[in-house]
Amino acid sequence: MALNYISAKEAAALINHNDNVGFSGFTHAGCPKVVPKELAKRAEEEHSKGNPFKIGIFTGASSGDSLDGSLARANAVKFRTPYQTNKDMRNAINNLDHDPIVYFDIHLSQLAQEIRYGFLGGVDIAVVEACEVTESGEIVPTSGVGITPTICRLAKIVIVELNSRVPKKLRGIHDIYELQDPPKRRHINIFEVQSRIGLEYVKVDTQKIFVVETDAENEGGHFTPVDEITSKIGENVANMFVSEMKKGDIPPTFLPIQSGVGNIANAVLGAMGNNKNIPRFEVYTEVIQDAVLDMMRQGNISFTSGCSLTLSNEAMDKFYLDLDFFKNKLVLRPSEISNNPEIVRRLGIIGINTAIEADIFGNINSTHVMGTNMMNGIGGSGDFTRSAYLSVFVTPSTAKGGMISAIVPKVTHEDHSEHSVKILVTEYGVADLRGKGPYARAEEIIEKCAHPDYRPLLHEYVSLTKKGHTPQNLYACFAFHQAFLETGDMKNADLRRYLK
């Protein structure tokens, strides 16, 4: 059957106020661009006529500015899940009085199934970027997958942004597989990082497909080089791995690595590549960044499985040129599979994620600045941390030029509990929390990870705590944050101010 080609504006007209819209992609990678921009225009037009126009946005993770940015600026969002990094979206989520955008923060691996279970309302429309769409309804995604298989199956209408800038020969790099729901669910047939269990495309009834042609550019921006602190964190992680191998706690074949998003993740991978005592390894992760591709070219990484190629525009262009090299060494999966705890635990993945702050017991805040303002969301950190062979959190010991300590008496929002966190690393060192009780954890974290400027204050806090299994003082535990809110510097913390 011939496909139905329409303009982006016509596509936007298919979407109604109050619709739940599922978008392809994971980070900016693989997200549609022209339809969401047209949709933002449409919302503004409707608003100018006095008509309401807001949609629910479901994605794999964060998205590009054309999507989250345009729609947030157009005040066209009623609901957003599961993750976001766009400045305007973030401001809308944080700044108004009463849930102006309801943001629902959920583990990325769980979103597709919770949509299927009916827990979050239906998905009415899917908007997905593709590098190919066939007359038999095969849709080949671009550089990110996310929840694409689920939203394409469930939506009544599937709008495909067919992007001519992405080479059709990307076909074959994806492994598209959707799980059955309980009670019919089977195991996921992945036993190696490179296992393939699905199709090269998402298959949809052609009648519900509308194609919008585009050549919009990747929204990856430029690569930020590592700095002194992040590279020291990377070295500390790499040295810790070497010592774990010597002890026999990591097997000599090594184990697959998951590494979070951003600069520190790039630095950690870089340091692992530079360390001659770490053998060639595999990556089973959600986001594949520039550093991974470089290390694959250099032979440090033998195979990579992920959900998206979250690359700078330069790296993306280079990747397309080297597609023949990468095609049998890399696979892109839906987030439900890339982040699945079953696989994480089976493969024995070593998970490395970034903390906003950690407390002296190893509880981690991954989401909230000063306990109130949402940064990005929990993302996949929980999917990996909770089931990892070894879960590692990394963070610079301070932020804001030393005025914020990343190591605090108590985290202001907790996303990962001490029960799931094994190793904490800053530029100062490595705290190993395995088998340690709370006092020993506090000592280890303060002495190995905290910035020296904050160590006396942290020790003083411990000395002021009420004794028990976990030493705490409910009058002083947020003195660091109070000092920052009042004076702009946690070093002014007055631990005794409210003491009884």
Next chain:
Amino acid sequence: MALNYISAKEAAALINHNDNVGFSGFTHAGCPKVVPKELAKRAEEEHSKGNPFKIGIFTGASSGDSLDGSLARANAVKFRTPYQTNKDMRNAINNLDHDPIVYFDIHLSQLAQEIRYGFLGGVDIAVVEACEVTESGEIVPTSGVGITPTICRLAKIVIVELNSRVPKKLRGIHDIYELQDPPKRRHINIFEVQSRIGLEYVKVDTQKIFVVETDAENEGGHFTPVDEITSKIGENVANMFVSEMKKGDIPPTFLPIQSGVGNIANAVLGAMGNNKNIPRFEVYTEVIQDAVLDMMRQGNISFTSGCSLTLSNEAMDKFYLDLDFFKNKLVLRPSEISNNPEIVRRLGIIGINTAIEADIFGNINSTHVMGTNMMNGIGGSGDFTRSAYLSVFVTPSTAKGGMISAIVPKVTHEDHSEHSVKILVTEYGVADLRGKGPYARAEEIIEKCAHPDYRPLLHEYVSLTKKGHTPQNLYACFAFHQAFLETGDMKNADLRRYLK
């Protein structure tokens, strides 16, 4: 080869100061009794001679008084993991100044693998209760499994308490299977609650077995009946399930139930059995309590998989008499399997666990009283909650005659984050957190779950928060707990006392 029979005293003499000792069982069920008591005596003798004598204790979960109680009272413990409920053990963990007993609180499903990975030091000796041990080295556990397969394989010496009070025909009720470690791990071949994948016994080299004969009684004590509040909580859970089935969010075949330990769990199951709109269902859980067996007899539950028969002594005796009825309807597995997140997510288990306190955003404290004193440990609540189809937490809205509110502005210790908690239930009602942002969560939890006496205070707290995605006030968030510590009643909370 003939087995080596020794006395309990001789067995205790095989254990040295500083040894790590692994014990069979899960809760009091299946724990050895006479050897730990002799070991406590031995420790006291050594201490009286001025010799040090302390061991590390590894179990499946909590244990009986002969084990945790005797050894804690004898001051014979240097390290304890992963869970405990004994008064003397708890006091030792909480009362002294500097980790006198290092207690390491870990998800129960992870203990066996972390022992194998080498993260917690080796296990030198295993002490396991059995109802049968053969000359070929087959050890048949009694009413609880826990980490038995792993400690028996790793330990140099396996002391078997052969308990003649437990009928040998229990053989066949266990399904003993130990996972391979990464990178060789395969999937767990369980696709139905009743799947069997292992052996009826733990097999060990006979040369390392020493048998101690005993007829020690089960340490189950008596059954506590449900009261008005717990039975109302049970009804609220059962009615919520019926409404979820009507909406189609729970399939008409229902899904397997996990239900935590204690009185509320018994009440929830009881209410489910009394509700005619809930079909016959299956149980995939860790601890099988009295209520489950009664419901199996009545036909409300068709099959039960668990790690232990944690029964009152009356129910245990009755169970042995009815063994022919139960044998093809019940299986006991190692904790690594009974609590495995891979299975929990695959089978779509509905997890019901008890909270000590919940905050207005749905974060849960399962372990610490007033943030400092350890109650029991996280147990299996994290194994189930994190991967459940639907995770439910239950708690009475108040404790200590109304002077403690279980719903607070912020939990003093967080074991389960808002990301993993879907439903919260008290005797007042059901808060559904799915798809809701923090403001809506707070409204839902305060209005549906909090005790009416505390609702105005909780609303006042929200009104005093700093706006942002998650409304919080770091000066007032522990005012409830401060009021309790100072006056013995949370209702005296002065939310404005420290406000800036």
